[in-house]
Amino acid sequence: MVTGATGTVGAELVRALSNRGVHVRAGVHSVIKGDRLRQFNPEVQLVELDFQRPETLGVALTGVDRVFLLVPLAETQVEDSKRFIDAAKAAGVKQVVKLSVMGAEAEPGIQLGRWHREAEQYLAQSGLPYVILRPNSFMQNFLTYQGASIRGQGRIYQPQGEGRASYIDAFDIAEVAAAILTADVARHHGRAYPLTGPEALSNNEVATIISQTTNHPVQYIDVPEEAARQGMQGAPQWMIDAIMELNALIRAGYTATITTDVQQLTGRPPRTMQEFVRVHRAEFLPA
Ligand SMILES: NC(=O)c1ccc[n+]([C@@H]2O[C@H](COP(=O)([O-])OP(=O)(O)OC[C@H]3O[C@@H](n4cnc5c(N)ncnc54)[C@H](OP(=O)(O)O)[C@@H]3O)[C@@H](O)[C@H]2O)c1
Structure with missing residues (x-):
């Protein structure tokens, strides 16, 4: 399941996973907006998902193996992330790939990084297999x-x-996420990749x-x-x-800073x- 699926990164990821023949569920804030994702894949499954409405999380996660977690910029983003991670664990999800931000690990860092860092740490302590993607500005x-x-x-x-x-380019973030989400779960477990x-x-x-x-x-x-x-x-x-x-x-x-992680993870330069x-x-x- 791709969360934030109608956004900049999420829509690219629905495309990238669909191109690889993966069965994709798109967690969408609005099912009407989600309809445009059918251009990438007429078979894409749309499910309503609102981070701030906990009752939507369990239903959206039913039967899901692996998740791309993108929580949009909001004052509540840490709580939104934690609630979702708890729901993913309860649903038996096998991998969470979380979108964070470059420099999230820096102390004390900036607010945009600190929010992501807290959510990263919660995910790491959840016991769920996970991967962190830390892209620079899009x-x-x-x-x-x-x-x-x-x-x-x-x-x-x-x-x-x-x-x-x-x-x-969000295209490259999506290509990295698709490569990780289609690889063996153990291969990238616990890794954090800075992407530029x-x-x-x-x-x-x-x-x-x-x-x-x-x-x-x-x-x-x-x-x-x-x-x-x-x-x-x-x-x-x-x-x-x-x-x-x-x-x-x-x-x-x-x-x-320029990193080589996109090249290493996708086999081609960003x-x-x-x-x-x-x-x-x-x-x-x-x-
Ligand atoms: N922009 C950058 O340069 C940059 C750099 C590094 C990291 N980031 C991180 O990237 C993330 C943003 O990614 P993006 O630019 O792809 O996002 P985006 O284009 O703003 O899209 C956000 C997505 O989340 C959905 N959404 C909004 N509120 C929601 C809710 N309450 N429940 C469920 N879904 C909701 C939106 O759907 P609707 O449109 O239907 O509301 C949309 O699909 C943030 O975590 C940010 O910190 C951004």
Whole structure:
């Protein structure tokens, strides 16, 4: 079962598992939204799963062998994760592959990492066979969070200076997860894999790649943190604070590490930013 199945990573994983002929159940927040997953696999089984409605967990987990656990960003994400892990154990699940974040193990780390670390530790102590995936920032963030300003104004606004990050395509995270979920359970048990793309890029470099690959000029504007906070107005304060901590980490150069785990686990190199932009070219262009 893939949780978060209609999201950025989850939908890619439904595709990747379906391509391998795996019988996939998609745990979806909304069955109507889940219907689009049938494009990857008309046989995909949709089941309602709401982390905050415990009564949905046992039903969703019935008969499930192996789980990809993706708990979305929420103030309740630690409790949501723990409740789900308990339910998975009660249902006799044989492996949980948990999506975490790069640097989750760092002490004291940032809030986004600490939440994942607590859930990782709970999973490790649960007695369930498990694997942790710790990806760096997704290339998809340039569409999810920056897409509107890239398309509308040809601008990326971030308070990240010249800080670099080894962005990873969610496609590669899904390929890693699919490889692990279809391998022998014992092979990866207890391992934590830091996952990155093949290069560490600044926003200026990403803007250049988008401009050259789409022929739509894009420029990076390094904004003060206060302006970035204003730009997130309407989002809850805890979320704004957590994202600003991450921005400071990128600015200070802590997110540029490059790992070889994608290559080792999938047998091929991770996608470059240029390949990512080429695949998603239309989504970067003005309507
Ligand atoms: N973005 C990054 O750069 C980055 C980097 C490293 C790690 N991460 C981690 O990646 C995860 C986010 O992954 P993503 O970007 O693929 O997520 P996403 O695109 O935001 O998708 C979240 C998924 O969870 C579902 N969902 C929302 N609320 C739910 C609930 N109460 N119960 C069950 N399902 C629910 C959503 O369904 P609906 O749309 O129907 O609500 C959607 O399918 C987070 O744990 C984050 O910490 C992110």
